[in-house]
Structures are given as C-alpha cells and as structure tokens.
Amino acid sequence: MNPIAQEMQNIAKELLTSGEVTAVIGWEKGTFWYQSTPVMITSAEEADKLIWDEFCQPNLSKYLLDYRLNEGKVAIFVKGCDARAFNRLLQDNQIERQKAYLIGIPCPGMKDHKQAALVEESAKDSVPLAKVCQSCRYPNPVVYDRLIGSEVTPRATEPDFSDVMALEAMTPDERYAFWQEQHTKCIRCYACRNACPACNCRNCIFSDSKSGWISKDVNTSENQFYAITRATHVAGRCVECGQCEMVCPSNIPIMLMNKKYIKDINDLFGKYDAGIDIDTPTPLGHYKLDDPEEFM
Amino acid sequence: MSSVNENFEPKILVFACNWCTYAGADLAGLSRLQYPPNVRILRVPCSGRVNPQFVLRAFQRGIDGVLVCGCHPGDCHYTSGNYYTRRRYLLMKRMLEFMGTDPERFQTRWISGSEGPKFQEVITEATGIIKAIGPNRKMRDDLTIQAAFAQRDAEEEEGEAK
Structure with a gap:
C-alpha cells in the first residue's frame, strides 16, 4: 500500500476512535480499476477501505452538504480542487468551517478515467492525465487542518484558455x-x-x-x-x-x-480565481462604478 | 430568399425598466414620436430583474432580437440594480456569442425617463439591423424539433432504401 493511503487510514482511525469526528469522507476502490469512488465511513474498522491512487478525482467537498444537519465534526480529505470547492461552499454559507476537519493531500494530478476505461489495466501507465489536471494551477490544498505528504509544484502558473x-x-x-x-x-x-x-x-x-x-x-x-x-x-x-x-x-x-x-x-x-480566499467578493456578487461600459 | 427578407417583420422583445426606460417609451408616445411596431415592450421593476434565462427563453420561442434597457449608471431607483445588470450582461452577451448566436440580436442600452427621442432612435436602429439580418433560426425550440423530425425521417428512408 502506498504511504499516503496508509497515513490516511491511520488518521481516519485515530479521529474516529477519539471521537473527534463522527464521519470521514474519502475515496475507496470502485467497481473497476479505473474508478475510485467517494466513501463515507463512520467507524474505525471501516478505515481500511480508504485508498489514494491516480483515479481519486471525485471532488469530496460537495458531500459535506449531506452533513449540513450533522451535529458533530466531519473529516474530509482535500486535494487542491476539493479545498477550493470547500472555500466556495464556505463563502456561500452552505457549511460551517468549525464542523469540518480538513486533511490536505497535495495532488500529483489525476488520470482520465474515461481514457482508462478503453485500455487494459496493464496499460495503466499510458493513460494521460485528465484535461483539467494537465493545466492545474492549485494542486496543493489552499485550506487544511493537517497535511499529508509534501507540497508539489503546480503544472501551470497561468490559466490555459x-x-x-x-x-x-x-x-x-x-x-x-x-x-x-x-x-x-x-x-x-x-x-x-x-x-x-x-x-x-x-x-x-x-x-x-x-x-x-x-x-x-x-x-x-x-x-x-x-x-x-x-x-x-x-x-x-x-x-x-x-x-x-x-x-x-x-x-x-x-x-x-x-x-x-x-x-x-x-x-x-480583473483576475479572479474562485475558492482561493473567502473574503474577496464573487465577481457577480458585487460591482464597481468603473466597470467596462457597453450599454450605450 | 431576398423576397422573404423584404417582407420580414422581426419580433423584438424590449425589457424596459419601470423607472427609466418605460417612462422614456411613454414620453416617446406622448411626444408622438414614430417608431417601428415590431417591438414588444415588457416592463420589469428594474433592469436587474432581467434574468438571463428570460433572454434565452425569448430566443427559444421565436423572438428575433432582444434589447435589455435600464436606467443610466447612478440613476437606478434601487441604487445598484443596474450595476449588477451591467456585469451580468457583459458576460451574458459574450456567452451568447460564444454559443453561436449573432451578436446583433442581443443588445443592451441605457435609456432614461427623459430620453423619448433616444428610445425612438434605439428601436428604429435595432429593427433596421434585425430586419437586415433576417429571422432568427438559432436556439429556437420549434426549429430544433423540426430538424430532429427531418433527421429521423431521413434515417427511416435510408433504412427502407437499404
């Protein structure tokens, strides 16, 4: 097992046993080798299900919405994009910061599972990265309580249009x-x-x-x-x-x-990246008096 | 084709804000200013009320051009509605063009309550432009249904021929 998955399982066990969180949201191996699907675990015994591989692309932050009415804390694993999504939901007042425990994982980029579905498992290494991952600017979580692994260098600094x-x-x-x-x-x-x-x-x-x-x-x-x-x-x-x-x-x-x-x-x-910080107002949520004028 | 265009009377939908543009249209009427009868004016409380979905729906249902009009910046009855509208429609206009609609078909204008002549001018100009480019055939739901039927018929015929 890879060391990141091992550490994920250890952290999940520790958090669930101590009762600090009531659930952990992570990834488990799906039906096919090219699928890693979200999993919600509520007991330390289930922690062995957690994995980390090149198909962990599902964005987990959205699942926090299912725990809106949950009284305890929920732990969640976040890659760069999950962390941005978390900030986004926070900015929309959909979730509360103190009810989530974020475990950041710097992301090396996820493989395109649709391409992978076309080949055999033995050809795993030839599967390209998913399109969005190829020009990823935020592989490192922008918000977390605890980080697993070390930060990676972003593939791009400017957005690819x-x-x-x-x-x-x-x-x-x-x-x-x-x-x-x-x-x-x-x-x-x-x-x-x-x-x-x-x-x-x-x-x-x-x-x-x-x-x-x-x-x-x-x-x-x-x-x-x-x-x-x-x-x-x-x-x-x-x-x-x-x-x-x-x-x-x-x-x-x-x-x-x-x-x-x-x-x-x-x-x-002006340049704006959603979910980087929660204090900048969203572009369509505010205005400036000197916005470009095309109404005549 | 040219004869169709000559007889073509476009349908233009104008979203007019209650406080400025609608009053401007009223002034144009009171001043007996002539403008083409191709416009359908829809009064909205503020230009900020104009949901982008309204524009899309209008095109779907066979409108040839859409105008969104409101108070000049700084004059909004609700202080800031038109500033939000401005941001929203700067983006929406670009998105419509990105989806392939003709840029002339969607326009935005500021017309105040005292600008009766401007209202006349804007409507006359817009009608002229849309008349010249002809009826809108994009995004219309009736046409896409027709096209789907035509394709199905063609496929069936092809199947029979085989």
Missing part, C-alpha cells in the same frame, strides 16, 4: 454548429449539476418541472437552454475541478463554457 480561444476564432455559424452537435448528445441526466461543488441550491430550477423553466422534451434547444443556464449559474464560482466534464456520459466539453466565463471575468473585472 487555448481551447476557448480556438472556438472564439470561428464564425458564429461554425460555433453554433459545434454546440448544436454537442448539445444534441445531452441526455439531461444532470450529472454535471449533481457533481458540481458550485451548484448548491436546495431547490434547483431544473429539478422542479412545475417551475416551467424546462420541459420534459429532450430536444437540442432545451438541452442548450439547460447548458447555458447551468454555466451562468456557476459563473464566477467555478473552481475548475472539471467534475462536470468527468461525469458527463455524453462527453460534452462542459468546461469550455465554464472557462469562457472565467476568461471573460478575468478580462472584464
């Missing part, structure tokens, strides 16, 4: 055709919403068919309406963990839309 710019360079008709093709594939399973740490409304407008915002027809126009609205609702709050894209069964490049908003926010209102 090359895919967004490639699409921007097309004509409107080409772009429309591109997105039509993508959104025709959407089956509206809402996995992207469910996995997203920025999507934390108790009542989502898409869950309630009576809200009238979305019909039951699955057609491209409604899919596109859903996609744009989802991206707009998380604009300025996306922590770039790429969960939406990873869980998408139709392989829609959802991060492209999120990155478009991030790029525009950077260009228009």
Whole structure:
C-alpha cells in the first residue's frame, strides 16, 4: 500500500476512535480499476477501505452538504480542487468551517478515467492525465487542518484558455454548429449539476418541472437552454475541478463554457480565481462604478 | 430568399425598466414620436430583474432580437440594480456569442425617463439591423424539433432504401 493511503487510514482511525469526528469522507476502490469512488465511513474498522491512487478525482467537498444537519465534526480529505470547492461552499454559507476537519493531500494530478476505461489495466501507465489536471494551477490544498505528504509544484502558473480561444476564432455559424452537435448528445441526466461543488441550491430550477423553466422534451434547444443556464449559474464560482466534464456520459466539453466565463471575468473585472480566499467578493456578487461600459 | 427578407417583420422583445426606460417609451408616445411596431415592450421593476434565462427563453420561442434597457449608471431607483445588470450582461452577451448566436440580436442600452427621442432612435436602429439580418433560426425550440423530425425521417428512408 502506498504511504499516503496508509497515513490516511491511520488518521481516519485515530479521529474516529477519539471521537473527534463522527464521519470521514474519502475515496475507496470502485467497481473497476479505473474508478475510485467517494466513501463515507463512520467507524474505525471501516478505515481500511480508504485508498489514494491516480483515479481519486471525485471532488469530496460537495458531500459535506449531506452533513449540513450533522451535529458533530466531519473529516474530509482535500486535494487542491476539493479545498477550493470547500472555500466556495464556505463563502456561500452552505457549511460551517468549525464542523469540518480538513486533511490536505497535495495532488500529483489525476488520470482520465474515461481514457482508462478503453485500455487494459496493464496499460495503466499510458493513460494521460485528465484535461483539467494537465493545466492545474492549485494542486496543493489552499485550506487544511493537517497535511499529508509534501507540497508539489503546480503544472501551470497561468490559466490555459487555448481551447476557448480556438472556438472564439470561428464564425458564429461554425460555433453554433459545434454546440448544436454537442448539445444534441445531452441526455439531461444532470450529472454535471449533481457533481458540481458550485451548484448548491436546495431547490434547483431544473429539478422542479412545475417551475416551467424546462420541459420534459429532450430536444437540442432545451438541452442548450439547460447548458447555458447551468454555466451562468456557476459563473464566477467555478473552481475548475472539471467534475462536470468527468461525469458527463455524453462527453460534452462542459468546461469550455465554464472557462469562457472565467476568461471573460478575468478580462472584464480583473483576475479572479474562485475558492482561493473567502473574503474577496464573487465577481457577480458585487460591482464597481468603473466597470467596462457597453450599454450605450 | 431576398423576397422573404423584404417582407420580414422581426419580433423584438424590449425589457424596459419601470423607472427609466418605460417612462422614456411613454414620453416617446406622448411626444408622438414614430417608431417601428415590431417591438414588444415588457416592463420589469428594474433592469436587474432581467434574468438571463428570460433572454434565452425569448430566443427559444421565436423572438428575433432582444434589447435589455435600464436606467443610466447612478440613476437606478434601487441604487445598484443596474450595476449588477451591467456585469451580468457583459458576460451574458459574450456567452451568447460564444454559443453561436449573432451578436446583433442581443443588445443592451441605457435609456432614461427623459430620453423619448433616444428610445425612438434605439428601436428604429435595432429593427433596421434585425430586419437586415433576417429571422432568427438559432436556439429556437420549434426549429430544433423540426430538424430532429427531418433527421429521423431521413434515417427511416435510408433504412427502407437499404
């Protein structure tokens, strides 16, 4: 077993035995070798389930929402993006800082489980890193109570918008055709919403068919309406963990839309990275008198 | 195609804030200023009320152009509503273009209660532009359904031919 997994298990055992926390959220091995799924453990005996490998990409911070009404503390393992997601939820007043015990793990980057699904386990090493991990700027947790392992050097210092710019360079008709093709594939399973740490409304407008915002027809126009609205609702709050894209069964490049908003926010209102510190107001949650003027 | 465009009367949806733009439209009417009848004015309490979903829904249901209008910065009846609107729609406009809609179809303007002539001018200009680029065929739900049916029919025909 790798030393990080060993230490994770030891810490989980120690915390659960001492009663400091009532539950620990981590990863366990999933059904397939290329899947590591979230696990919630409540007793020290279960701590052996915890693992750490190159497929621990699920963002755990969102699961803290399930423990909103829990009276005790919950321990949670955080990579760079989970820590940003934690800050994000904290800033939205969704969770309380003192009710979480964060165990930070610097992340070397996670492998793309969709690519891995196509090859045999023996070819594990040839599987590339997930797209978001390739240009990760925050592999080290930005907030934690305790750190396992040593900090790693970020793969990038500047955000990578090359895919967004490639699409921007097309004509409107080409772009429309591109997105039509993508959104025709959407089956509206809402996995992207469910996995997203920025999507934390108790009542989502898409869950309630009576809200009238979305019909039951699955057609491209409604899919596109859903996609744009989802991206707009998380604009300025996306922590770039790429969960939406990873869980998408139709392989829609959802991060492209999120990155478009991030790029525009950077260009228009100044550089902003969601979830880095909780004191900076969100870009769409405040305004400046000298914002760019395009209303004439 | 050109004959279609010549006879084409666009439908334009104008979101007008109650305190400025709606009063501006009222002034345009009182002053007997002529503007094209292609606009549908929807009064909202503040331009901040205009949820981006309203704009998307309008395009889905067959509107050819959308105008979001409100008080000039500093004049908002609710102090800050239009500043939030400004941020939101700077982003929304770019996102709509990123999704492939024509940039002319979505516009934003500040029109105060005393700017009746500006209201006339904005509506006339917008109608002219949208008339020139023709009906909106993007994002419309009826058209995407039609396209899906057409594709299904084509596939069935292909299957029969085989």
